[in-house]
Amino acid sequence: MKFNSFLYSLRQGLKNILRNKFYSLASLATMVVCIFMFGIFTAIVVNVNHVVREAEKGVAVVAYFDEGVTDDQIAKIGDFIRSREEVENVTFVSAEEAWQEFMPIYFGTEDPDMAEDLAQDFAKDNPLANSANYQIYLKDVSKQDQLVKDLSQVEGIREVSSNNTVADTLTNFNSLLGYLSIGIIVLLFAVAVFLISNTVAVGIAVRKEEIGIMKLIGATDFFIRAPFIIEGVVIGLIGSGVPLIILYVLYQRMQTFVSDKFGMLTGILSFIPAGEIFRYLVPVSLCIGVGIGFLGSMLTIRKHLKV
Amino acid sequence: MIHMDNVSKAYSTGNPAVNEINLHIEKGEFVFIIGPSGAGKTTLFKLLLKELEPTSGTITVAGQELNHMKRRQIPKFRRNIGVVFQDFRLLKDRNIYENIAFAQRVVETSPRRIRREVPQALSGVGLAERYKAFPNELSGGEQQRVALARALVNKPQLIMADEPTGNLDNQNAWEIMKMLEEINEKGTTVLVVTHNREIVDAMKKRVITLEEGRIVSDEKEGGYTDEV
Numbered sequence: 001m002k003f004n005s006f007l008y009s010l011r012q013g014l015k016n017i018l019r020n021k022f023y024s025l026a027s028l029a030t031m032v033v034c035i036f037m038f039g040i041f042t043a044i045v046v047n048v049n050h051v052v053r054e055a056e057k058g059v060a061v062v063a064y065f066d067e068g069v070t071d072d073q074i075a076k077i078g079d080f081i082r083s084r085e086e087v088e089n090v091t092f093v094s095a096e097e098a099w100q101e102f103m104p105i106y107f108g109t110e111d112p113d114m115a116e117d118l119a120q121d122f123a124k125d126n127p128l129a130n131s132a133n134y135q136i137y138l139k140d141v142s143k144q145d146q147l148v149k150d151l152s153q154v155e156g157i158r159e160v161s162s163n164n165t166v167a168d169t170l171t172n173f174n175s176l177l178g179y180l181s182i183g184i185i186v187l188l189f190a191v192a193v194f195l196i197s198n199t200v201a202v203g204i205a206v207r208k209e210e211i212g213i214m215k216l217i218g219a220t221d222f223f224i225r226a227p228f229i230i231e232g233v234v235i236g237l238i239g240s241g242v243p244l245i246i247l248y249v250l251y252q253r254m255q256t257f258v259s260d261k262f263g264m265l266t267g268i269l270s271f272i273p274a275g276e277i278f279r280y281l282v283p284v285s286l287c288i289g290v291g292i293g294f295l296g297s298m299l300t301i302r303k304h305l306k307v
Numbered sequence: 308m309i310h311m312d313n314v315s316k317a318y319s320t321g322n323p324a325v326n327e328i329n330l331h332i333e334k335g336e337f338v339f340i341i342g343p344s345g346a347g348k349t350t351l352f353k354l355l356l357k358e359l360e361p362t363s364g365t366i367t368v369a370g371q372e373l374n375h376m377k378r379r380q381i382p383k384f385r386r387n388i389g390v391v392f393q394d395f396r397l398l399k400d401r402n403i404y405e406n407i408a409f410a411q412r413v414v415e416t417s418p419r420r421i422r423r424e425v426p427q428a429l430s431g432v433g434l435a436e437r438y439k440a441f442p443n444e445l446s447g448g449e450q451q452r453v454a455l456a457r458a459l460v461n462k463p464q465l466i467m468a469d470e471p472t473g474n475l476d477n478q479n480a481w482e483i484m485k486m487l488e489e490i491n492e493k494g495t496t497v498l499v500v501t502h503n504r505e506i507v508d509a510m511k512k513r514v515i516t517l518e519e520g521r522i523v524s525d526e527k528e529g530g531y532t533d534e535v
Contacts, residue, residue: 005415213396216356217461218386219413221379 005223013230016203023199024235030195031239031292034188035285039247041181042281048174050272053139061136061144061162063151073156074132080154081136086143091135098131130158142171189292196235196296200228204304211305225305229297236293240285248278308334308465308496309355314364315520316350323362324350326520332498334464337491339507340500341531342517348500351517352469355498356388357381369464386414389458393470395450397442403429403453404438410457428456432486448479455486465496472503480506504531 017024063081065074074092081090093101138144144162151160204211214224251274258271309332317323325347332338342348353359354366357373366373369387376384397406407428411421429435432452442450451471458466468487472480484499484506491497501507507514507530514529515522 002415004418005412008412209396210398213398213409214413215382216385216390217410217413217457218382218384220382223413223415 006226009223009226009230012227013234016200016207016227016231017234019206020199020202023195023202027192027195027199027235027296028239030188030192031236031289032243034185034192034292035240035289036243036247037181037188038185038285038288039243039281041177041185043247043251043277045174045178045181046277047272048177050270052171052174054270061138061148061151061160063134063136063157064130064159064161065132066156066158067130069156077154077156078134081134081151084147084150086138086140086147088137088139090137093133093135095130095132098133189288192239192292193296193299196232196293197300199235200232200297200300201304203228203231204300225301228301228305229294232293232295232297233290234293236289236291236296237286239293240289244278244282244285247281248274251277308332308336308369309498310365310367311354312365314354314361314366316347316354316359317362323520325354325361328364328520328522330515330522332496334496335491335494337488337497337510337512338499339510339512339514339529340498340517341502341507341514345519346517347520348517349469350520352467352500355467356385356390386461387464389461389463389466391451391454391458391466391468391471393473395442395447395454395474397450397453397457399442402439402441403434403445406442406453407457407460410460414461416461424460428460429453431459432456446479447475448482451475451479451483452486455483459490463495465498466490468497468499468501470501471499472501472506477505484510507531 063077065077078090078092081087136147138147148160148162151157211224255271255274309330311328311330314325314328314330315323316325328351340348340351350359354361354373355368357376361374369384371380371384371387373384397403398409401409404425407425408421411424416424426435426438429438432455434449434452434456437445437449442453445453451474455471466487471483471487475483480503487497487499488510511528511530514524514526514531516524516529
């Protein structure tokens with residue numbers, strides 16, 4: 001197709017949109033809602049994921065050693081744990097450190113000096129002599145079960161303790177949210193395809209005579225179809241561009257709002273910067289918009305425009 | 308230019324609309340096809356444009372055999388033919404300049420050529436001044452002249468007109484026929500399907516008469532016979 005013909009098809013496509021304003025607006029509105037929801041859900045899921053990641057940093061798996069294990073063996077176990085992909089970092093806690101940490105809790109006082117006085121009796125005999133351990137922090141909490149299982153089989157490890165509930169709850173919540181949003185979005189996209197294909201069908205009905213004349217004059221199928229495809233694609237493009245702009249503005253506003261009003265929560269509720277989310281959200285949404293527009297008009301053209 | 312050999316076209320019910328027709332029209336001829344309603348004129352017209360497929364027989368138009376033509380070759384083939392209809396078939400939402408330019412856009416003519424050739428085509432049918440008018444602002448005769456200009460603008464080898472004077476008064480009908488005659492004198496083959504007895508009788512051209520799907524007469528300088 002020549003460039004001039006492309007321009008002509010583009011003009012005709014835009015004219016089609018303006019000619020059936022009602023249908024075009026309905027498709028456009030659905031498209032806007034679709035992409036808007038898509039954007040909101042993406043932002044929520046990505047941010048919750050981010051919060052989960054942050055929370056995961058505080059969730060540790062603790063591995064305790066067998067009695068009488070050598071320093072050499074401990075070092076080997078440490079290397080093994082570090083070599084695993086899901087591990088973020090590993091800290092060695094010696095029996096003395098464990099006792100120091102536990103002492104204040106055990107004696108029910110916050111004052112370490114007082115605790116130390118009370119602990120005099122234990123000076124020679126550390127009650128936690130066997131509690132040297134590795135504290136393991138994970139990159140991805142969902143991999144925790146596997147790690148615990150593997151570690152229990154390593155020689156020299158007596159026991160592996162982990163706190164599953166926090167990790168599981170967070171992961172479950174996030175995947176539930178993910179599934180829910182996918183369901184709603186798929187439904188909305190189906191509605192959008194349906195509406196766009198109806199809009200194009202109205203356009204074809206209005207221009208039936210013109211299409212008949214075009215065929216007799218010797219227009220190619222492609223030339224006849226192009227304006228209708230452009231109509232769908234333009235609706236898809238506008239319908240995804242508008243909500244993206246709205247989302248961007250909203251996201252930034254919300255970020256400043258939250259950090260202004262709930263400043264003390266910033267440690268827990270840290271948002272991913274808008275730029276980082278929109279770097280992916282913009283191209284994906286535009287592709288979805290164009291894809292839905294193209295699909296909607298193609299479906300109708302195949303059905304109603306047997307050229 | 309047109310060769311039909313043993314061509315029949317039957318619809319699912321009733322007698323065939325076109326029955327064993329043999330028709331040969333050479334380059335540069337001017338031919339009338341006449342006959343009563345239901346004689347098969349419209350079916351013949353559609354067969355020649357490959358809007359319909361024949362049930363049997365072979366058709367060749369402008370050097371191209373239609374039977375074996377692939378679907379995607381049809382547009383290129385139709386560009387050799389200018390078509391004029393009884394009801395003009397102009398695009399009512401565009402002015403007459405755009406109507407003619409439309410025919411050129413469809414075949415991907417460059418904008419420069421469109422700007423040059425559309426005014427030429429309009430002055431050829433005496434409507435150069437009215438290029439901004441919309442079809443509903445024109446008389447029937449003027450609308451048919453626009454339709455003729457549109458048929459001619461891509462310089463086809465063959466003009467096919469289906470009842471071009473059917474909706475026109477006598478004076479306008481004659482103007483259109485004179486234009487078709489002029490076009491024919493410049494070398495374009497012209498095929499006119501018509502009911503207009505007066506014009507056919509006066510113009511002394513080749514006349515093919517159809518009846519019940521068959522050719523019943525083919526005269527070099529014919530006219531309406533009393534029986535028709």
